[in-house]
Amino acid sequence: xxxxxxxxxxxxxxxxxxxxxxxxxxxxxxxxxxxxxxxxxxxxxxxxxxxxxxxxxxxxxxxxxxxxxxxxxxxxxxxxxxxxxxxxxxxxxxxxxxxxxxxxxxxxxxxxxxxxxxxxxxxxxxxxxxxxxxxxxxxxxxxxxxxxxxxxxxxxxxxxxxxxxxxxxxxxxxxxxxxxxxxxxxxxxxxxxxxxxxxxxxxxxxxxxxxxxxxxxxxxxxxxxxxxxxxxxxxxxxxxxxxxxxxxxxxxxxxxxxxxxxxxxxxxxxxxxxxxxxxxxxxxxxx
Amino acid sequence: xxxxxxxxxxxxxxxxxxxxxxxxxxxxxxxxxxxxxxxxxxxxxxxxxxxxxxxxxxxxxxxxxxxxxxxxxxxxxxxxxxxxxxxxxxxxxxxxxxxxxxxxxxxxxxxxxxxxxxxxxxxxxxxxxxxxxxxxxxxxxxxxxxxxxxxxxxxxxxxxxxxxxxxxxxxxxxxxxxxxxxxxxxxxxxxxxxxxxxxxxxxxxxxxxxxxxxxxxxxxxxxxxxxxxxxxxxxxxxxxxxxxxxxxxxxxxxxxxxxxxxxxxxxxxxx
Numbered sequence: 024x025x026x027x028x029x030x031x032x033x034x035x036x037x038x039x040x041x042x043x044x045x046x047x048x049x050x051x052x053x054x055x056x057x058x059x060x061x062x063x064x065x066x067x068x069x070x071x072x073x074x075x076x077x078x079x080x081x082x083x084x085x086x087x088x089x090x091x092x093x094x095x096x097x098x099x100x101x102x103x104x105x106x107x108x109x110x111x112x113x114x115x116x117x118x119x120x121x122x123x124x125x126x127x128x129x130x131x132x133x134x135x136x137x138x139x140x141x142x143x144x145x146x147x148x149x150x151x152x153x154x155x156x157x158x159x160x161x162x163x164x165x166x167x168x169x170x171x172x173x174x175x176x177x178x179x180x181x182x183x184x185x186x187x188x189x190x191x192x193x194x195x196x197x198x199x200x201x202x203x204x205x206x207x208x209x210x211x212x213x214x215x216x217x218x219x220x221x222x223x224x225x226x227x228x229x230x231x232x233x234x235x236x237x238x239x240x241x242x243x244x245x246x247x248x249x250x251x252x253x254x255x256x257x258x259x260x261x262x263x264x265x266x267x268x269x270x271x272x273x274x275x276x277x278x279x280x281x282x283x284x285x286x287x288x289x290x291x292x293x294x295x296x297x298x299x300x301x302x303x304x305x306x307x308x309x310x
Numbered sequence: 311x312x313x314x315x316x317x318x319x320x321x322x323x324x325x326x327x328x329x330x331x332x333x334x335x336x337x338x339x340x341x342x343x344x345x346x347x348x349x350x351x352x353x354x355x356x357x358x359x360x361x362x363x364x365x366x367x368x369x370x371x372x373x374x375x376x377x378x379x380x381x382x383x384x385x386x387x388x389x390x391x392x393x394x395x396x397x398x399x400x401x402x403x404x405x406x407x408x409x410x411x412x413x414x415x416x417x418x419x420x421x422x423x424x425x426x427x428x429x430x431x432x433x434x435x436x437x438x439x440x441x442x443x444x445x446x447x448x449x450x451x452x453x454x455x456x457x458x459x460x461x462x463x464x465x466x467x468x469x470x471x472x473x474x475x476x477x478x479x480x481x482x483x484x485x486x487x488x489x490x491x492x493x494x495x496x497x498x499x500x501x502x503x504x505x506x507x508x509x510x511x512x513x514x515x516x517x518x519x520x521x522x523x524x525x526x527x528x529x530x531x532x533x534x535x536x537x538x539x540x541x542x543x544x545x546x547x548x549x550x551x552x553x554x555x556x557x558x559x560x561x562x563x564x565x566x567x568x569x570x571x572x573x574x575x576x577x578x579x580x581x
Binding site: 202204205207208209210211212213214215218222223226227229302303304305 | 370372390392394395396398400401402404405406407408415416419420447448449450463464467
């Protein structure tokens with residue numbers, strides 16, 4: 024046996040983990056660079072805003088400044104708002120949005136699947152649904168305040184009408200686009216119409232439905248906020264309206280920040296649920 | 311005539327006309343007469359797009375004939391019956407169900423209790439060699455493994471009639487030969503009557519007792535050939551036998567003409 028034959032594999036095995044190691048280090052370095060750049064970018068934008076506003080290059084009355092916005096949030100957290108504690112306002116808005124979202128989603132899914140499965144229903148009611156959908160539904164919010172008063176019901180109603188349509192159309196599309204082979208296979212295997220709906224149509228429409236859930240939670244928040252803005256006794260939308268009434272621009276921005284945090288948390292929860300439900304799907308890295 | 315001696319499948323002058331999206335009429339099958347005996351393995355070959363698959367959907371009850379009659383075990387077909395199994399050309403496993411749950415689907419749909427369905431499903435998974443994969447989802451399997459799941463899911467229902475629509479056409483050549491052998495083994499134990507649609511003449515001769523040659527669309531039976539090769543057969547070796555080649559040549563003379571007609575029509579259509 025020549026020494027080369029012996030030595031070559033030794034070099035190889037020594038090299039391989041080294042290369043993997045350096046690749047892992049490069050990936051880690053890249054992650055750090057991305058994270059640091061993000062933080063720097065945010066700091067730069069906020070810093071610029073603060074400096075420009077303090078130097079009166081932009082009007083501090085209109086544009087406020089990050090420090091004032093933070094002060095406002097802090098005041099709300101520690102001393103409560105004019106309407107009561109901040110937590111209560113957040114909870115109120117969240118409650119209205121969630122309730123509206125759930126009702127809208129359930130309604131949208133049930134009607135969407137039913138329309139997708141029962142052609143007669145789709146043929147008869149299709150045009151009316153299109154007409155309803157073409158109304159800019161946010162103008163219904165004032166009507167709902169008149170109908171249901173200043174309490175949560177009117178906000179829930181405006182959230183429902185905003186959520187229903189995107190969910191409905193996605194569920195409808197999902198039910199329509201079910202793989203015909205899967206339906207034929209289920210029928211051959213002995214599934215009744217009800218089973219086909221429950222065990223083939225609904226599972227295969229779930230990915231369509233979930234796409235709309237992400238968008239529609241945002242819509243539910245919009246519905247609740249606009250409803251509160253128009254007339255309410257509690258909620259973040261009312262906080263915005265009051266801040267506006269007192270020309271407190273920092274208050275408007277502060278409410279926006281709070282809403283963004285709430286929306287991001289909800290989005291995170293939804294993504295988590297989606298991962299659990301779609302375990303059967305090939306992940307992007309697989310394909 | 312008692313039902314005991316009636317053939318497994320009988321098509322009498324069956325025709326099927328579809329309405330095309332542009333509003334025209336397309337006749338897929340015209341005046342089709344075909345009889346499949348009990349326990350017989352019949353392969354149907356014909357040029358692509360001639361209406362072979364439509365024949366299967368008529369027998370399965372997924373579609374009704376526009377004219378004529380379709381009888382299964384002496385009874386006219388009314389909707390999807392419980393005697394029929396169907397293996398599709400495309401993947402028809404449920405992607406959201408695990409392998410085991412896919413195979414359990416048939417018995418569960420038919421009201422078999424869960425424990426019993428699970429036992430039967432495991433038995434068939436063992437026969438197709440997928441016991442170790444019962445918790446996987448279809449996307450985690452290879453094309454051949456998914457076909458095995460489809461076979462197990464079909465056989466677990468104990469079909470008297472087995473309809474197969476180019477089931478192995480999406481597989482690579484080696485896998486296809488392997489699956490054909492497995493199909494013959496699985497079928498041998500069941501006594502089911504099979505109609506196997508394919509455009510691959512070699513495959514049809516290797517598998518079947520009887521090869522039916524269809525005309526260019528609209529499809530009708532052109533000629534029927536009996537395949538007298540002894541069973542059990544091994545797909546890879548049977549095709550090298552002198553008798554096989556002789557049969558192949560004989561059938562191709564009939565089929566080749568229809569293929570040519572289809573091709574000329576296609577060319578005229580393009581021009």
